[in-house]
Amino acid sequence: MSQPNVVLHVADVHKRFGGLHALADIDLQVEEGQTHAIIGPNGAGKSTLLNVIIGKLPPSSGQVVFDGTVLTGRKPYQINQLGIARVFQTPEIFGDLSVLHNVMIPALAKRDGAFKLNMFRSLDSETGIREEAEHMLEDVGMLGRREMAAGSLSRGDKRRMELAMCLIQHPRLLLLDEPTAGMSRHDTNTTIELLKKIKSRGMTKVIIEHDMHVVFSLADKISVLAQGRIIADGTPDQVRGNPKVQEAYLGGAH
Amino acid sequence: MAAMPRNDLLLFAGFTLAVLTMPIWLAPFGAAYPDLLQRFMIFGIFAVGFNILFGLTGYLSFGHAAFFGVGSYAAVWSFKLLSLDVIPAMIFAIIVSGLFALVIGYISLRRSGIYFSILTLAFAQMSYNMAYSVLTPITNGETGLQLTQSDPRHLDSALAATVVGQPIPTLLGQSLGGFSGFYFCAGFLIIAFFLAQRITGSPFGMMLKGIKTNQTRMHYTGFNTKPYTLAAFVISGMYAGLAGALLAVTDPLAGAERMQWTASGEVVLMTILGGAGTLVGPVIGAWLIKYFENIFSAINDGILRRFFDFLPDGVDSAMVTVASKFVGEGWFLTLGLVFVIIVIFLPGGIMEGVRRIAHLFNRAPKAPGKANPQPQPAE
Structure with missing residues (x-):
């Protein structure tokens, strides 16, 4: 065995x-x-x-x-x-930020590590991270809601987005x-x-x-x-x- | 610059234009004189920097006047020891206040929420009291630190530059009185705004927003939030130091009252009044408060009596008695009242009011998180 x-x-x-x-x-x-x-x-x-x-x-x-x-x-x-990524009992998300940004943040954590003083680059120039996040949102069927404020999503959608936030980190x-x-x-x-x-x-x-x-x-x-x-x-x-x-x-x- | 999104570029261009033409468009309001305009610039910088910590990161500091005061003292010391030129003074003030913010921030950020606010308040009051007492050799206590003929000015004396009469700060030998002083400060406000805009639109800025929105999720997403909050604290401390140094340029007499808690509270009011978390809101808040402070504190009983002259006897003197409590020294009462009204009816500040009005005219919904992030209610 x-x-x-x-x-x-x-x-x-x-x-x-x-x-x-x-x-x-x-x-x-x-x-x-x-x-x-x-x-x-x-x-x-x-x-x-x-x-x-x-x-x-x-x-x-x-x-x-x-x-x-x-x-x-x-x-x-x-x-x-x-x-190791975690999904919470009550979705822990960034309610004030857009769905897309919610998913981009973990992708940046994966790429840049626990801390990076990345203040002179525009977020809009992070096209790689953005595309990755959009793919992920497409996978969980939420691409159409990417510009919505995450806090206004339904419970089920919050959960799906939180899963996307975890999965994007592979x-x-x-x-x-x-x-x-x-x-x-x-x-x-x-x-x-x-x-x-x-x-x-x-x-x-x-x-x-x-x-x-x-x-x-x-x-x-x-x-x-x-x-x-x-x-x-x-x-x-x-x-x-x-x-x-x-x-x-x-x-x-x- | 080329990488800047179009909306941001438009906002920046509009802001620059509005600042540089202030002597023209403020003339009808009776505010187009250099002394007041300089204050608009200085407190605009203070508020923009404060907003990076409070509006973006969600940490409410009640002690930012300490960095403002440290910037003033550092600038005056640079005038005394190095040179009357303002450039070394600015650099020196930003470095010293940044280091000071690093120490206070490192300790205060061990806590969050109300405990963080209290820690910053305690540190600022300690600095204020020390400036008055034990640090008198550095701060000249109650009298305030000022320039004298006999200052060493090592850099100037090395260049054999001599000063005739009362020494005043200069830029490359040019005096900074009047409108040249305003344009000097305006240049710094524009740079300060540009940097704040870049920070807001950067991945770093988004992490700060993430920390404000949900720090737990940031931890479980793999971020060490401490260095982020500390960086935001130090940056906003440097902004405050720069503002304090500019005040020392216009008025080279640094006193400890610049560090008092009322001064710390004032920048909180400016930011909330204008709209915490927005880019232009804090600047507008600073301008409005400084403008009305200028008007209201100048009103005295004589002016009030003439204003209420049309009322019958007895009524007019009663009106004067009531109204006099809100003007002159009592200006803070008016400010407090306005603040209460704003927080209750417009928690997002003036920028929220602007957005609501714009929404009435333009029904098309806008994408969130573009040029102006959604304002958050004060924590």
């Missing part, structure tokens, strides 16, 4: 908030090119886990390793520059925090279609999701989190058939 290439390794992570053991003994391996879903009931520690991975919260013990580099202790911008790992939360059925379906489309590009994804329909239509592997612990790990079919999962999550929720 050939050893699969592990891109992200969450190794023995604990996180305590005062007396609350939010994450206990988490060991998670995400393999290259896979879509790995983390599911679990409310308060299971899903968002905490994501925040530990992305560097927003330091773990109480243990570490997160991305492709041989220890992420623990690094700042979010450094983690992004290593090739991240090696994409983290999605409940990408369809608060969306209508229609917006949820278009988002699933879009995520399936991205999947064919071979990008590794970690997805946190509530919606079982979303999880089972996207994930290659599922880890089930309950009360801060991973109680099950495996393919969607394995997880679906696992009695512990049914008791902790599926049974309770459905």
Whole structure:
């Protein structure tokens, strides 16, 4: 059996908030090119886990390793520059700027790094970046809205634009925090279609999701989190058939 | 220049023309005399620079008068130690205020929002008090720093240039009194505006807007925002220093009151009144405030009594009593009132008013983020 290439390794992570053991003994391996879903009931520690991975919260013990580099202790911008992009539960976008500029900014971050005193060049002369952004917007079906202020978009369109902002950086790992939360059925379906489309590009994804329909239509592997612990790990079919999962999550929720 | 978009070029050309012809079009308003025009230029520069930090980046500094004052002191010291020529004084003032802004900015930018504002205010008040007390050997305390016949002026004496009578700053030997002083300051305002326009339209400028709009997203997009905000802080500090130095050229007596918090507050008002985040708004705000300050602070009870003369006895003296609170020394009361009205009804400042009126005439929607970025309400 050939050893699969592990891109992200969450190794023995604990996180305590005062007396609350939010994450206990988490060991998670995400393999290259896979879509790995983390599911679990409310308060299971899903968002905490994501925040530990992305560097927003330091773990109480243990570490997160991305492709041989220890992420623990690094700042979010450094983690992004290593090739990890994140989609938030509530889209984090530049509401006052145009859709096109929203997508150009991450492209510039990818090209110019964390800081560049680039003040004597006109943005209009960045034709390469602009074309790249327009291609990306075309991919997510939003080219027609490029001049709109991003803040005035619908929830679904904000999410699509945020995905475009992440994808334009060609991240090696994409983290999605409940990408369809608060969306209508229609917006949820278009988002699933879009995520399936991205999947064919071979990008590794970690997805946190509530919606079982979303999880089972996207994930290659599922880890089930309950009360801060991973109680099950495996393919969607394995997880679906696992009695512990049914008791902790599926049974309770459905 | 060639790379400049057409809209920007038009705006810049229009602005340059409006500034250079001010002595003509301001004549009917009684404002076309050099002393006031110079103030228009100086505070225009101050506001343009302040807007880079506040309007573009979203960091509200309540201590920018410190850099203005430092620029004034640095310029006067250059006149005293180096030369009466204004060019070394300008360069020296910009460098010194930039370094000063680097230190204060580095510390203040460890916080954001209200804490950042309070830190800048605290630093400015510290500078002001130090200028009055312990730094008297540098600032000459309450009297203010001034030029004297006996100043060393090493550069001038090396060139064997001598000064007869009271020394005054010059440009290549030419005096800068009257309209030549105005055109000198106008040149700097035009350059300052041009640079601000370039910064606004550059990738760097867009990062500043990104920081203002959503700093969290900037972090997760891979940007280290600290050097961006620090660069914006230092640039706006240098603008303030340049403005302070120009004030020292017109009036070579630098006093600590230029660093007081009221002076810091004034540039905030100018920027918000005109329209924070727009390019021309802060300049217009600065001009309006300086213009009305000039008018209102000159009105005294005698003028008011003549104005209300047509009213019956008793009523007119009551009117004079009320109105006198708003003029002369009480000008700040009027300013405060105008400011409250603007913030409530036109949070985007005068530029928003202009845009609303233009919108009534021109229904075609405009693309966002072109020549004038959308103004943001004050934070």
